Amino acid sequence: MEKEFVKLPENELDLKRLIQTFNTTLETIExxxxxxxxxxxxxxxxxxxxxxxxxxxxxxQRIEESHNNELQHVNRRLDSHLVKIAKLEEELIISIKK
Incomplete structure (x- = not known):
């Protein structure tokens, strides 16, 4: 039994080392x-x-598509107006020549 009591301080040191190692490992994990x-x-x-x-x-993309549709509509209207203007110019030229 005396031998066991002598080993206690050694075991205590081992326990302290284990606790320190455990703390270090915990810090690393954290x-x-x-x-x-x-x-x-x-x-x-x-x-x-x-x-x-x-x-x-x-x-x-949706805005671009909607604006593209609006631009196509505006372009069609401009084209139709240009055709009307061209016809009126043609009629004016014909009427002036008469």
């Missing part, structure tokens, strides 16, 4: 987790930004 949380946050922001950008792109 640091890694912190970095992972930051990465998750960055990835989340990137995903949100990608969604925002794709929404903006879709909106711009």
């Amino acid at each position: 640091k890694r987790l912190s970095r992972l949380e930051k990465m998750d946050s960055i990835e989340h922001r990137v995903e949100v930004n990608q969604i925002d950008l794709s929404d903006i792109k879709d909106s711009l």
Whole structure:
């Protein structure tokens, strides 16, 4: 039994070392987790930004399509007015020559 009591201080030292090693390991794990949380946050922001950008792109395409339709309508109206003006000019020239 005396031998066991003599070993107690050695065991205590071993326990202290184990606790220190455990603390060091815990600190390392906490640091890694912190970095992972930051990465998750960055990835989340990137995903949100990608969604925002794709929404903006879709909106711009819809606006472009609607404006394109409006421009086509305006172009058709201008063409018809130009045809009318050309016909009137032709009629004026014909009437002046008579």
